[in-house]
Amino acid sequence: MPPAHGAPDDARRVPHRPGDAMHDPSRMHHMDNLRALAMLAGVLFHAALAYSPLMQPFFPTADRSNAAAVDAVIWFLHLFRMPVFFVVAGYFAARMVQRRGFGAMFRDRMLRILLPFVLFMPLVLWALSASTLHAASTVAHPSPVLQWVAQFAAMDDAPPSPPSTAHLWFLYYLMLFYVLAWVVDTLGGARIGAFLRGLHPAGLLVALPLLLAPALAMVSAPHPAPESPLPQWWALQFFGAFFALGWLLQGHDAWFARLRPVLPWLVPASLALHALFLHQLSLHPPGPANPAATWSLALLQAFTSVWMTLACVAGARLLLAWRTPLLRYLADASYWIYLAHLPVLFVVQYRLMDLDWHWGWKLSASIAATLAACLASYELLVRRTPLRRLVGGAATSPSVRG
Amino acid sequence: MTAALTLSGVCKRYPAFALEDVDLALPEGEIMGLVGVNGAGKSTLLRLLGGLALPDRGTIEVLGHPMPAQQVQAKREIGLASEDMRLYGSQTLRWHMDLVRAAYPRWDEAYAGELLRRFDLRAAQPLKAFSHGQRVKALLLLNLARRPRLLLLDEPTTGLDPVARAEVLEALSEVLRDAARSVLFSSHDTHDIERLADRITFLHGGRVIDARDTAAFLDDWRRIVCHGALPASVGQWDGVASVRANGSLSELRVRGAEAVVGLLRAAGADVRSVDPMNLEEIFVATVRGGGKH
Amino acid sequence: MSPLANLPMIRLLVAKDWDLFQRQLAAYVGAGILALALIGSAKPWTFYLGSLLLLVVLVAAACFAISTSLLTERKERTLGFVMSLPVTPLDFYLAKIAGNLVTFGVPFVVLVGGTAGVILSTPVPDGLLVWSLLVFGHVLLAHAVSLSVAMAVESEGWNTFAMIASMVLVNPFIMMLGQIPAIAGPMRGEAIVWSAEAIAILSTQVLLSAAVIGFTGWVHCRKRAFY
Numbered sequence: 001m002p003p004a005h006g007a008p009d010d011a012r013r014v015p016h017r018p019g020d021a022m023h024d025p026s027r028m029h030h031m032d033n034l035r036a037l038a039m040l041a042g043v044l045f046h047a048a049l050a051y052s053p054l055m056q057p058f059f060p061t062a063d064r065s066n067a068a069a070v071d072a073v074i075w076f077l078h079l080f081r082m083p084v085f086f087v088v089a090g091y092f093a094a095r096m097v098q099r100r101g102f103g104a105m106f107r108d109r110m111l112r113i114l115l116p117f118v119l120f121m122p123l124v125l126w127a128l129s130a131s132t133l134h135a136a137s138t139v140a141h142p143s144p145v146l147q148w149v150a151q152f153a154a155m156d157d158a159p160p161s162p163p164s165t166a167h168l169w170f171l172y173y174l175m176l177f178y179v180l181a182w183v184v185d186t187l188g189g190a191r192i193g194a195f196l197r198g199l200h201p202a203g204l205l206v207a208l209p210l211l212l213a214p215a216l217a218m219v220s221a222p223h224p225a226p227e228s229p230l231p232q233w234w235a236l237q238f239f240g241a242f243f244a245l246g247w248l249l250q251g252h253d254a255w256f257a258r259l260r261p262v263l264p265w266l267v268p269a270s271l272a273l274h275a276l277f278l279h280q281l282s283l284h285p286p287g288p289a290n291p292a293a294t295w296s297l298a299l300l301q302a303f304t305s306v307w308m309t310l311a312c313v314a315g316a317r318l319l320l321a322w323r324t325p326l327l328r329y330l331a332d333a334s335y336w337i338y339l340a341h342l343p344v345l346f347v348v349q350y351r352l353m354d355l356d357w358h359w360g361w362k363l364s365a366s367i368a369a370t371l372a373a374c375l376a377s378y379e380l381l382v383r384r385t386p387l388r389r390l391v392g393g394a395a396t397s398p399s400v401r402g
Numbered sequence: 403m404t405a406a407l408t409l410s411g412v413c414k415r416y417p418a419f420a421l422e423d424v425d426l427a428l429p430e431g432e433i434m435g436l437v438g439v440n441g442a443g444k445s446t447l448l449r450l451l452g453g454l455a456l457p458d459r460g461t462i463e464v465l466g467h468p469m470p471a472q473q474v475q476a477k478r479e480i481g482l483a484s485e486d487m488r489l490y491g492s493q494t495l496r497w498h499m500d501l502v503r504a505a506y507p508r509w510d511e512a513y514a515g516e517l518l519r520r521f522d523l524r525a526a527q528p529l530k531a532f533s534h535g536q537r538v539k540a541l542l543l544l545n546l547a548r549r550p551r552l553l554l555l556d557e558p559t560t561g562l563d564p565v566a567r568a569e570v571l572e573a574l575s576e577v578l579r580d581a582a583r584s585v586l587f588s589s590h591d592t593h594d595i596e597r598l599a600d601r602i603t604f605l606h607g608g609r610v611i612d613a614r615d616t617a618a619f620l621d622d623w624r625r626i627v628c629h630g631a632l633p634a635s636v637g638q639w640d641g642v643a644s645v646r647a648n649g650s651l652s653e654l655r656v657r658g659a660e661a662v663v664g665l666l667r668a669a670g671a672d673v674r675s676v677d678p679m680n681l682e683e684i685f686v687a688t689v690r691g692g693g694k695h
Numbered sequence: 696m697s698p699l700a701n702l703p704m705i706r707l708l709v710a711k712d713w714d715l716f717q718r719q720l721a722a723y724v725g726a727g728i729l730a731l732a733l734i735g736s737a738k739p740w741t742f743y744l745g746s747l748l749l750l751v752v753l754v755a756a757a758c759f760a761i762s763t764s765l766l767t768e769r770k771e772r773t774l775g776f777v778m779s780l781p782v783t784p785l786d787f788y789l790a791k792i793a794g795n796l797v798t799f800g801v802p803f804v805v806l807v808g809g810t811a812g813v814i815l816s817t818p819v820p821d822g823l824l825v826w827s828l829l830v831f832g833h834v835l836l837a838h839a840v841s842l843s844v845a846m847a848v849e850s851e852g853w854n855t856f857a858m859i860a861s862m863v864l865v866n867p868f869i870m871m872l873g874q875i876p877a878i879a880g881p882m883r884g885e886a887i888v889w890s891a892e893a894i895a896i897l898s899t900q901v902l903l904s905a906a907v908i909g910f911t912g913w914v915h916c917r918k919r920a921f922y
Contacts, residue, residue: 163812179724186721218736229812230735231728454778455920470783474701477781487779487922488772490715497714504707505780541776 028095031088033320033327034312036334038085041077043341043374046167047367048074050349051359054222054286060132061349062143065359075222075281076274079301080308082170083242087313089174090246093181098251102182109178116391117171120339124166127343135350142353164227167342169235176231177243184244193248201259204310205266208245209302212238216301220286221277221293223301242309249313259310266311273304336382336391337374345370404466406430406552406584407451412460414446421446421608424460428601430551431581435595435616436588437685438605444588445484447605448556451586452482465551478506481545484556488537491530495523495540499547506548514547521569535566542570546577553577555587559594574598592681596620602681606689616681623679623687624659628652629672639665643691655679655687701786708782708790712764713797719763720756720798727752727802753806754862757838760798764791765845766854775922788915791846792908799838807831822881825893826872832900833868837861839904843911872896 226235733745877890
């Protein structure tokens with residue numbers, strides 16, 4: 001991390017040097033696109049949860065029609081979707097701090113992260129709760145969660161449900177990580193960063209998973225979302241490590257490039273680990289009997305998570321380093337889509353619950369309808385309105401790209 | 403022409419010490435040396451002028467600004483370095499330079515760089531790693547580079563090794579060559595004052611006991627050695643600050659030597675020599691003489 | 696000269712204090728997040744450890760922020776350097792108040808908001824809200840008193856006494872609240888009852904804090920020496 005002590009913001013602004021590839025904005029397309037992909041993968045992931053046998057007892061929109069194949073795919077995606085997102089977030093945060101200082105970074109993130117969190121949190125919670133209560137009283141084939149909600153709603157003195165940040169937990173953790181980045185930097189993080197970058201990056205492939213496994217062993221497998229309004233230790237450790245990784249990688253492409261020889265092996269190796277994970281998971285399914293993951297499950301998740309995340313970051317450099325108007329549009333819209341998708345998805349999937357469709361059709365339909373609604377609302381409510389400064393694309397706010 | 407500083411009837415009382423009825427003025431562009439023993443009130447006087455303390459009575463004007471009413475305007479044109487003023491140990495000299503630069507529009511970065519080199523200071527070093535001499539030089543740098551119209555220095559060379567002392571004095575004499583800048587500085591070391599000051603003020607027991615041009619001071623005082631018996635009243639003669647007898651030889655320290663020599667000769671004494679005195683001797687003689695003129 | 700005429704210098708003084716104390720603040724913030732994470736781990740021992748740590752952090756932020764920004768400046772004789780800059784005693788006072796608004800005010804507001812949120816959104820009885828706000832009112836008053844003593848009194852002993860005494864008094868204060876039926880009664884109920892007693896105590900705390908801070912400014916600007 002760059003030095004911070006006492007230096008005024010402008011003191012560490014890196015002047016743009018022509019021909020300096022590291023600071024060429026065009027080189028950031030791959031990270032931008034990767035973030036958009038990670039956000040859009042969230043829509044797929046949340047939509048698919050309804051058709052996961054594993055999630056039947058836990059997910060409100062769990063459908064009668066489901067398939068084990070869904071579990072096999074989504075729990076793999078689950079292990080690196082948000083880690084990739086946090087690597088990108090750490091990367092862009094470090095880039096902005098390097099160019100404009102912590103003050104500017106905090107001001108920008110207040111607008112782009114904290115304000116949307118405060119604004120949309122109540123709306124999202126209200127929408128989720130309203131659609132769920134409505135579904136609990138109207139759906140003919142309710143999920144276990146809906147049945148429980150219906151019973152609960154019938155009680156007179158039902159205690160309030162525990163507070164939750166729903167799928168917006170990532171905004172809350174982003175703010176925590178920005179603050180922690182300042183804390184670490186102020187307390188001498190630059191030296192730690194320099195020390196770590198002095199080591200061979202291959203060390204990451206082993207050391208990082210070993211660091212993360214204890215965090216994953218604190219919670220059930222597959223790991224849950226840290227939705228509590230109190231920060232969860234395991235989530236700070238797990239997602240924070242990826243944020244820190246992104247921070248470390250920023251401006252040190254050459255260091256990361258030293259991983260090149262092993263990169264092609266990461267995806268097949270991760271797939272093999274995931275097969276083992278699924279096998280282990282069938283022996284220790286999540287539920288009251290297994291409130292915390294076994295060490296083998298935790299280790300398998302940790303390795304898959306780190307290896308696939310690194311593979312995605314490396315892959316993005318090869319495959320996503322370009323920009324078309326469509327990609328640009330999707331990248332701009334992805335933040336809004338992610339914020340808005342869950343309430344929309346719930347409404348759509350509650351409607352689909354009583355239909356006798358195959359899960360594949362329901363999944364496709366729910367994704368298509370959710371994306372269509374989110375894109376339409378983006379076009380109508382965000383793209384040409386002041387909301388764009390908060391949750392729209394980076395065109396009016398180049399700072400968000402650091 | 404405005405005065406660099408004017409004090410009239412200034413009193414400042416502390417439990418164990420008081421500055422009494424100080425009247426003092428320094429024309430702009432001149433250098434005044436403050437001479438006095440420890441506890442004479444030199445630091446208090448400088449603090450009053452720098453706006454760090456308020457007088458109990460009397461008025462103070464600095465560069466035409468009444469204090470403390472216009473202290474911000476005055477402080478913008480003052481450099482104040484005192485022996486007991488500390489910088490922030492945890493911060494680097496660069497940090498201090500940035501802070502002072504932000505506070506003073508006339509800050510001269512090129513000059514600051516030159517002083518860094520000349521004083522052999524490292525800007526990136528935290529102050530706590532500085533030696534006493536380096537701290538003194540750092541504080542002086544922060545004051546000189548803001549290009550003050552009035553420089554107030556309290557014991558700028560105390561505790562410095564000979565090399566650092568020479569560096570500091572050299573930098574000071576450079577500032578002093580600039581006719582537009584006024585300086586008021588105190589020192590134990592009367593040689594420094596004798597060398598640098600246009601005007602000299604003797605401070606003793608919280609009072610100004612003498613204040614004049616340096617040349618006038620030096621011209622006025624003489625050491626007279628004479629032989630033969632002296633009348634007993636010689637100690638009470640006008641201008642005689644001290645008399646020391648050793649057998650038939652006597653040494654007198656006097657102001658207005660011509661008159662005294664005439665009186666001595668008239669009394670039958672054999673005047674062997676009349677020599678100039680240095681400032682330290684003059685100061686001691688003045689203090690012993692109770693400041694009588 | 697109007698009080699804010701020297702705003703750039705006040706800003707500079709605040710920025711200076713920020714530079715000086717940001718390492719310490721960073722440690723507090725880090726410890727605060729650690730404490731919340733421990734509380735959030737939902738195991739009894741981490742909950743107690745986290746609550747304890749959070750309390751320590753708040754008291755540290757309340758007390759030591761003052762002590763470092765005012766007492767150390769005097770003890771290490773850097774005050775003379777600061778006051779030799781083109782500032783008035785009022786500028787200095789306003790800068791310290793503004794700095795304290797950040798170092799104490801921000802964590803304080805977050806904690807008050809967080810506590811209110813937890814009380815209102817969890818099975819914890821809502822009646823506890825009034826009681827908690829009164830306890831926070833005491834912390835506010837204790838901080839105002841410590842700040843004002845640090846500003847006005849040079850003796851380190853008196854300062855330490857003021858800090859410790861004002862914080863320790865929270866225990867008798869809590870006991871006193873327990874003796875007032877109008878406050879102790881509704882504590883375990885779901886209704887939020889703003890009795891006349893509760894309103895009187897809270898407004899006294901707030902007004903007294905403001906008065907103490909204002910009086911300190913008045914005293915400070917009448918000081919005869921600043922070094």
